[in-house]
Amino acid sequence: MTSDQPTPTLQDVATAAGVSTATVSRCLNFPDQVTKRTRAKVMQAVNALSYSPNFGARAMASRRTNTIGAIIPTMENAVFARGLQAFQDELHSYGFTMLVASTSYRADIEEEQIRALVGRGADALLLIGHERSPNTYRFLETQNVPTLITWAFDTSLTRPSIGFDNRKAMRDMALKVIELGHRNLAFISARTTLNDRAKARQSGIEDAMAISELRASDLHMVETVYGIEQGATAFEQVMKAASQTTAVFCGNDVLAVGALRRAREMGVRVPEDVSVIGFDDIELAEVAYPALTTVHVPHREMGWRAGKALAELVTNGTPIEAIELDANPVFRGTLAPAKG
Amino acid sequence: MTSDQPTPTLQDVATAAGVSTATVSRCLNFPDQVTKRTRAKVMQAVNALSYSPNFGARAMASRRTNTIGAIIPTMENAVFARGLQAFQDELHSYGFTMLVASTSYRADIEEEQIRALVGRGADALLLIGHERSPNTYRFLETQNVPTLITWAFDTSLTRPSIGFDNRKAMRDMALKVIELGHRNLAFISARTTLNDRAKARQSGIEDAMAISELRASDLHMVETVYGIEQGATAFEQVMKAASQTTAVFCGNDVLAVGALRRAREMGVRVPEDVSVIGFDDIELAEVAYPALTTVHVPHREMGWRAGKALAELVTNGTPIEAIELDANPVFRGTLAPAKG
DNA sequence: AACTCAATTGCAAGCGCTTACATTTTGTGG
DNA sequence: CCACAAAATGTAAGCGCTTGCAATTGAGTT
Structure with missing residues (x-):
């Protein structure tokens, strides 16, 4: 050979x-x-x-790689795919190459991947969410690789972000849901360890409950890993443990679609008996039946803006300007007024 | 900064x-x-x-990168995602890193990406489908980068493949459909230029028609680009141009889901009026309503077997053994006997 | 024809790492 | 305590490319 x-x-x-x-x-x-x-x-x-x-030789001699790395939690679902595609397209137009790595939502793998991409000479990095070990940030510091955070927005942190406010977005959605008369709420969340988005989404629901004079502590939480099947299982748990629940929030559309499926299997009617709410607005949401009420995330815009910002930073040294985008509720078939 | x-x-x-x-x-x-x-x-x-x-330096000095590249048509839909994840996991267990690039189904971009990955020192490459310009193959030859083809299987070609026979898989599906009494068939295909999978799937339907003594030329073909919306539009075209159609095959699940949606919008009942058949069996298929009848592709197995084969080739020089996997019809809600 | 001066080209020194090969250290048995 | 093999370490030559600087070329001038 x-x-x-x-x-x-x-x-x-x-x-x-x-x-x-x-x-x-x-x-x-x-x-x-x-x-x-x-x-x-x-x-x-x-x-x-x-x-x-030979790229390695060139990179070494010129100290420039024209490569920007992106590290995402998973490639399995389309959650990050659309944004990433936009990111890549934008980079491409600037003559940059994108390198992707995925972490399976694991902090240790993330750190490993960061090292791998930096070692490969990534001129800059795109990361999802703010929360990670100080150690990781220290590494990025000493290697002095510029990084941009996306899928979150928080100016209280030093690192620039181009994204949306998960907490606010979920709060807005939850307010609408409560407005429809729902009082017994449940939340099927993705793992919250080192996942600020998941935490923020939870806080958003709690904020809305507090505003509406419900007790935030009454939110029935189930935490599970990513996956349709896991969403299904979690839904069943919720219905068993808190059968009076009329609205089930899900940390993302994948979990929500799982919940939907199990509801059907259990004979629970959506949205007549229970409303189901997702987050992300990926293709799955639109295709599901009933179509999923969810929080629309501006995948594409986030992607290209991030690409542009990073490309300009690396080529001209233009500092990254944090940008907050909107993530708004999209009402589809799975949400209805609370029964009774 | x-x-x-x-x-x-x-x-x-x-x-x-x-x-x-x-x-x-x-x-x-x-x-x-x-x-x-x-x-x-x-x-x-x-x-x-x-x-x-510094990876570049190391690669240059040791003439080994421990990197394997994968070039896929798109990251947008989950079509290749699951297989890729399995591929990556397997490679990881061998100490290899995976580099991904996507081509938007364009041959020129594919060639560019091949060059990029080879220049980056990929020890081997994973490619989708057999068909590409001789020029590209020549390049791979002179750079002597081992490549493995997946998502297709064809021993008549010199390059090894680990995948399934698209034609046979689609033929089996079509035979079942015809068996259910369908005589007026349509096929919404992805672009067939430099896409042997799309062509093979078409041939599969035609084979089945020939076997069943239908005229293959009666198959009503619409070719379109990838996407839910495109699938929807194509479906509408089909129903207008060939209203007697009772079974619409789609080149992949994404198109099928689009067809499903437009059918609903047009008031065409699936499967009562028209049956819809997809290909790939990605998550979308299961989640769609009615759940999609489709050809199940062994994503994961294909992925890890490819990973294993390439890893062993690079580390021990074990030649790649071509492996044919099965891709079988999965019958769900969108297929029913022809009416009347 | 001699002379500028700018545009091309060549020379050679690295970039950060690996790896033969040479050298030093260590451990062993007599 | 010494000889000697084995283990650990050091030396230095590249890997394939870019780039500052010097040398060359070739117009354009006088």
Whole structure:
């Protein structure tokens, strides 16, 4: 499989074209610093050899990688996909390459991935959410890799973010739900350890309850890991442990879709008996039946703005400006006034 | 933002620990070639400096990157996500890192991404489907980067694949559909240019028609780009242009879900009036209403087997063994006997 | 034809790391 | 306590590329 002809190097091209390596390098990187004639010769050699520059060497010599890393919790569901695609497209238009890594929502893996991407020379990093170990932040500091946080927005922290206020968004949604007469609320949450978004969403519901003179402590919480099946199980738990519940909030659409499914299986009618509310507004939400009431997240805008900010930071040193975007409730079929 | 203390190098660690760079290198790569005492000293220096090795330099010096690239058409939908996650997990267990890039189903971008990943030193590549320009294959050849094809299976080609036979899978599905009395069939296909999967799926339906003594040329084809909305539009076109259609095959679940939605909007009942069939069996399929009849693809197994094969090829030189997996019809709510 | 001066090109020094090979240290048995 | 092999460490030569600086080239002038 592995033949022995070594892959061609700059040197090979130079020899083939009868010029120095410097000229080839310039021809590739700054074409107009080179005569038309030389350029032709060099390009011909490049093609003849199918030469492709060695990225590591280039990065090392030039101390620039034109690479920006993105570390997301998961690739499994489309949650981050749309935003990431927009991020990548924007970066691409600036001539940057995106490197993605996923962490399965685990802090240790995240740290490992951060190191991996930094070691690979990422000029900057895109991270999801603010909360992580001080150690990780210290590392980023000493390596002095600029980072941008997304999927959250919090100016009280030093690190810039381009995202939305999870707490406020969920509060707004919860207020609407309470307005519809719901008093017995439950919340199926994703794991909250080192996940500020999950915590913020919970706080949002509690805020709304407090405002509406309900006792925040009455919120029936179930914490579970990510997944449709887990959402289903959690829903069943909720209905068993707190059968008077009329509105089930879910930390994200995936859990909500699971809840929906189990409701159907259990003969619980949505939204007649119980309302179900998601968060994220991914494709799943629209396709589910009944279509899911959820909090719409501006995936694409978040993605491209983040891409733009990072690209400009790296190329021109333009400091990142924190941007708060809106995340608004979208009302679809799974929400109805409380019965009775 | 960018402070001026340069990031620490191997040399810095060596100095701090009072040893040579060679020792630090060995300590990091082959810990047991080094005294416990030295190791302690070095590790302490490493931590104190938050040192992280420069990947490019390492790759260049050792001619190994421990990186395997995967190039997929899109990250937007979960189509490739699950398989990719499994691929990544498997690679990770072998100590490899995965690099992903997406092409938006465009051949030119694919070629660009292949070059990018190869330039980054990917030890091997995972590609989707067999069909691509000879030029691309030539490049892979001269760079001598081993590649594995997935999401397809075809032993008639030289390049090894671990996947399933799209044509056969779709044929089996179509036979069942025809068996249920459907005679007027339509196919909403993804773009077929440089997409052997799409073509194979079409051929599969045609095979089934031929077997069942229908005229393959009667299959009403609509070709469109990827997306729920596009699926919806295509469905409408089909119903207008060939209103007697009773079964609409879709090239993938995303299109099918779009078709489903438009059917509802148009007042066409699924499956009473028209049956809808997808392909891929991604989460969307299960969540859709009615749940989608589709061809189940063994995402996870394909992913981990590919990961294993590539990892073993790179580490031990074990040649890749082509593996054909099964992709079977899954019958859910959107398929019913033809009416009348 | 001699002379500027700017545009091209070549030279060579690294970038941060690994790894043969050489050297030193350590541990062992006599 | 010494000789000697084995283990640990150090030395230094690159890996393939970029880039500051010097040398060369070739117009354009006088």
